[in-house]
Amino acid sequence: MEGPRSPRETELPQVLKFLDQKLRNEASWSIAAEYPTAFAPNNLHNMRIIADEGGVLSHAVLKPLIVKSPHVIFKVGAIGSVVTDDEHRGQGLSTQILEDCLKTAQSQSCDIAILWTDLFDFYRRMGFELAGSEISFVIEENFDITPTNLRFSTDSKVSPDAIYRLYATHSVNSVRTIEETRKFLSIPQTKVYTAWEPNGQLAAYAIEGKGVDLGGYIHEWGGSVPKLMALLSFIRAHKNQPFTIICPRHSQNLIRELQRKPVTMNQGFLGMIKMVQFDQLAGKIKRAFRAEGIPDFVLEKHPEHFVFGIGQELFTINKESDMVRLLFGPVDYHALGIFKSETIQKVERVLPLNLWIWGWDSI
Ligand SMILES: CC(C)(COP(=O)(O)OP(=O)(O)OC[C@H]1O[C@@H](n2cnc3c(N)ncnc32)[C@H](O)[C@@H]1OP(=O)(O)O)[C@@H](O)C(=O)NCCC(=O)NCCS
Structure with missing residues (x-):
């Protein structure tokens, strides 16, 4: 048995065959079509396998993303397609592969893995x-919106440039190219809904489905809130059945508008997160506080605990999992009962961090 190691280029078809058998048995397409950037030849060095003479036994892939947000530019290592051959489970293979992915993420200066x-x-x-x-x-139901002069379409042949132009206006997004956007648009089971201005400019878009996942879920969208609301109203009428839209917590205007409509709101987690370069992340967060005029924010890692707070209001956090929640949420700093309310106002200038990963980037 050898590995964890990255596959050689010539082994890629064999690795994809293993993944298709284990994870996409029912599908008529390859997993590589669903995650075109993770399984691209230029990400081969971030794939990990354990193999023996018989073939691949265990696999995971790391896809580093640069995520821009108003306060912090994150480097995020997304990990996916974690799988071990049935006959070789319970021998620690996935654990070894994941440890190696985390080491790789660290060596590529990722702040966190997700x-x-x-x-x-x-x-x-x-x-x-x-x-x-x-x-x-x-x-849940059809809803009326103020009439607009938009034209709606379900034609999936939309120029990636137009989608990219609206995508780029998001306050939190990953660095992508138009070419990557083109590849994402061709993922199997993708439905594209668009709203167009009378002059032919794209006003809003919404993407549903992604291979075997996210059917009935709008996981990527863009455009101003009124235009997007008009598009959602069109989608509801067109589908004639309920569907779900996923939003970041910081999309406050959209959330407010949606709450006025016949909807069911659910609060969930972005994903499972692990900090891999704590000092680097802490440095970014401290700089964000300084930029907000708060120079005395404290975030330190000691051998057995973390220290977190502002000025003299410092607290010891023993568990890494609690620290992750304090930084990325969901968290109610009032309910914690540790900070004075003036301090909470300061903390909330930056925290919880506005991290968001759009659907096409999740692997
Ligand atoms: C989950 C999976 C990847 C684990 O692979 P593996 O090589 O058997 O994992 P390891 O041997 O490294 O780890 C097994 C350990 O995890 C534990 N474990 C396995 N599945 C678990 C689960 N669902 N919840 C909690 N612990 C679990 C085992 O009890 C074992 O613990 P031990 O080391 O204390 O005995 C494998 O079962 C698999 O391929 N499943 C199908 C695909 C899948 O679901 N992948 C995850 C997608 S996110």
Whole structure:
């Protein structure tokens, strides 16, 4: 048995065959079509396998993302397609592969690693914790909006440039190219809904579905709130059944508008997060506080604990999982009862951090 190591270029078809058999047995497409940037040849060095003479036994892939937000530019290592051959489970193979992915993420200066799973306890053993916020709305019924002169379309042949132009206006987004946007638009089971101005400019878009996942979920969208609301109203009428839109917590205007409509709101987590370069992340957060005129924010890692606070109001945090929640949320600093209300106002200038990963980036 050898590895964890990255596959050689010539082994890529064999690795994808293993993943398709284990994770996409029912699908008529390859997993590589669903995650075109993670399984691209230029990310081969971030794929990890353990193999023996018989073939691949275990796999995971790391896809580093640069995520811009108003306060911090994060480097995030997204981890996905974690799987071990049935006959070789329980021998620590996935644990070894994941440890190696975390080491790779660290060596590439990722602040955090993130993954999406329902095996919470499996990943908690490695220090991941459910953190960050995701708000979802089930659009239960048709709703009326002020009439607009927009034209709506379900044609998926939309220029990636137009989508990219609206994507780039988000306050929190990952660095992408138009070429990557083009690849994302061709993911199997993708539905594209668009709203167009009379002059032919794209006003709003909403993307539903992503391979075997996210059917019935709008996981990428863009455009101003009124135009997006008009598009959502069109989608509800067009589908004639409920669907869900996923939003970051900081999309306050959209959230406010949606709450006025016949919707069911659910609050969830962004994913499972683990800090991999704590000092680097702490440095970024301290700079964000300084830029807000708060020079005495404290965030330190000691061998057995973290120190967190502002000025003289300093607290010891023993668990890494608690620290992740304090930084990325969901967290109610009032309910914690540790800070004075003036201090909470200062803390909330930067925290919880506005981290968001759009659907096409999740792997
Ligand atoms: C989950 C999976 C990747 C684990 O692979 P593996 O190589 O058997 O993992 P390891 O041997 O490194 O770890 C097994 C350990 O995790 C524990 N574990 C496994 N599944 C678990 C779960 N669902 N919840 C909690 N612990 C779990 C085992 O009890 C074992 O613990 P131990 O080391 O204390 O005995 C494997 O079962 C698999 O491929 N599942 C199907 C695909 C899948 O669900 N992937 C996850 C997608 S996010």
